[in-house]
Structure formats: structure tokens, C-alpha cells
Amino acid sequence: MHAVTILHPLAGFCRRLWRETRAISAMEFALGTPLMLAMGGYGIEVSNLAITNMRVSQYALQIADNASRIGVNSGLATYQLREGDLNDVLQGLRLFSAGAKLTTFGRVTVSSLENVEQSYDDAPVQRIHWQRCVGLKSGIGFDSSYGTTSASAGTTSGAADAGTDAPSGMGDAGQQVNAPDGFGVIFVEVNYQYQPLFGTLFVAPTKLHYVASVMVRDKRDFSQIYNPAPTATPSTCDKHTV
Numbered sequence: 001m002h003a004v005t006i007l008h009p010l011a012g013f014c015r016r017l018w019r020e021t022r023a024i025s026a027m028e029f030a031l032g033t034p035l036m037l038a039m040g041g042y043g044i045e046v047s048n049l050a051i052t053n054m055r056v057s058q059y060a061l062q063i064a065d066n067a068s069r070i071g072v073n074s075g076l077a078t079y080q081l082r083e084g085d086l087n088d089v090l091q092g093l094r095l096f097s098a099g100a101k102l103t104t105f106g107r108v109t110v111s112s113l114e115n116v117e118q119s120y121d122d123a124p125v126q127r128i129h130w131q132r133c134v135g136l137k138s139g140i141g142f143d144s145s146y147g148t149t150s151a152s153a154g155t156t157s158g159a160a161d162a163g164t165d166a167p168s169g170m171g172d173a174g175q176q177v178n179a180p181d182g183f184g185v186i187f188v189e190v191n192y193q194y195q196p197l198f199g200t201l202f203v204a205p206t207k208l209h210y211v212a213s214v215m216v217r218d219k220r221d222f223s224q225i226y227n228p229a230p231t232a233t234p235s236t237c238d239k240h241t242v
Contacts, residue, residue: 045202060212064188068214083232106192107135107142115179120159129163130154133237146170151236
């Protein structure tokens with residue numbers, strides 16, 4: 001008898017609740033909003049990741065193209081490459097990648113892969129003649145994956161600063177870039193730690209990696225990087241700067 005007394009009011013309440021329609025929109029909104037927010041946030045994050053991938057790939061191509069064009073006419077039908085020219089290229093990168101904070105969360109390595117006969121050679125040798133870098137990140141996954149050379153490499157025309165031999169070129173196995181005889185290629189590697197909009201809620205920590213290569217456009221003097229007065233501070237790869 002006591003159990004019936006308790007259940008009867010509960011059954012009546014359930015029937016009234018089932019027939020209730022005055023708050024149905026509010027209930028649907030309360031139940032559906034978390035799902036819609038999750039789907040919307042995921043879509044925004046994935047779209048941002050796709051756009052960032054495109055931007056980083058364009059940064060690599062842009063700096064390779066810019067570095068392939070720079071130089072000053074030496075009056076000897078060749079163009080001399082100067083430290084100031086390379087610093088200008090890197091400064092341009094800082095400016096047009098400021099929105100992504102590329103140099104804060106990434107590392108850019110610019111390499112000159114040359115296949116030329118220097119004054120101390122008996123035949124053309126393919127080597128990484130010099131490298132210049134920008135970006136705070138360092139270590140495995142951010143420093144060059146395809147060969148390194150010393151900070152002084154390419155700063156003089158002597159054999160001591162010849163750089164590092166790279167007979168197989170630069171790039172992933174089976175996809176190496178090689179410089180034609182007598183020419184050079186600017187090879188750029190960009191490594192960037194993606195900065196998600198919603199932390200790790202929708203995407204795991206992701207590192208973006210892109211490379212680009214462009215042949216040197218003009219008849220460049222490949223003997224060294226010049227640094228006339230007023231001298232510029234070389235952006236060598238032993239430095240980690242924004």
C-alpha cells in the first residue's frame with residue numbers, strides 16, 4: 001500500500017512531463033549546443049591547419065626564390081652575393097610571416113648547393129657551400145635534416161671554407177635535389193611547430209615540414225659571400241634569433 005502511494009504521484013509527473021511542449025526548443029538547444037560547438041570548433045581548427053600548411057609551404061618557396069635572385073653586379077659579368085643581401089631576404093621572411101610567428105615557433109635553413117669548380121678544385125664538386133638560418137627553435141626536427149656546414153663556410157674563397165661535400169644532393173631519399181654542372185641551387189627547409197587555436201582539444205601537437213629549391217637566376221660569383229663595409233653580421237646557423 002505504501003509503495004503504491006509513492007509511485008502514483010511519480011507516474012502522474014512523468015505523464016505530464018511527456019506531454020509538456022512549452023520548453024521543447026530550450027531542451028533541444030541545451031542538448032544540441034555542445035555537439036554543434038564541438039563540430040564547429042573542429043572544423044575551424046582543421047581549416048586553420050590547412051591554411052597554415054599552405055602558408056608555410058609558400059614561405060619556403062618565397063625565400064628560395066628571393067635568395068636565388070639577389071646579388072650586385074660586380075662589373076665582371078657576374079653578381080656578387082653579400083651578407084647584407086642574405087640578411088635582407090631573412091628580414092623579408094620575418095615580415096611576411098609575422099602573423100604565424102614563424103621565426104618564434106620554427107626554424108628556417110637556407111643552403112647554397114653548388115656544383116662548381118672552385119680555385120682549389122680540379123673538377124666541379126657538389127657541396128653545401130654555405131648556410132644561413134633564422135628562428136628560435138633548435139634540435140632534432142628543426143635543424144637541417146639534409147646536411148650542415150660550418151658557420152665560416154663560404155665566407156672566404158679558400159679551401160678551409162669550402163663547405164661540406166654533398167655528392168647525393170639535398171632532400172629525402174629518392175627525391176634529392178642536385179645542382180647542374182657550373183650552377184647553384186638555393187635549397188630551403190622550413191620546420192614549424194603548429195600553434196593550434198584550441199590547444200590539443202582537436203589536433204595533436206603537429207610539426208609542419210616543407211622544403212623548396214630554386215636555381216640561382218643570374219650568373220653568380222660562387223667563390224664566396226662578400227661582406228664589404230659597412231659589414232653585416234652573418235645570420236649563420238649557430239645563432240637562434242627571431
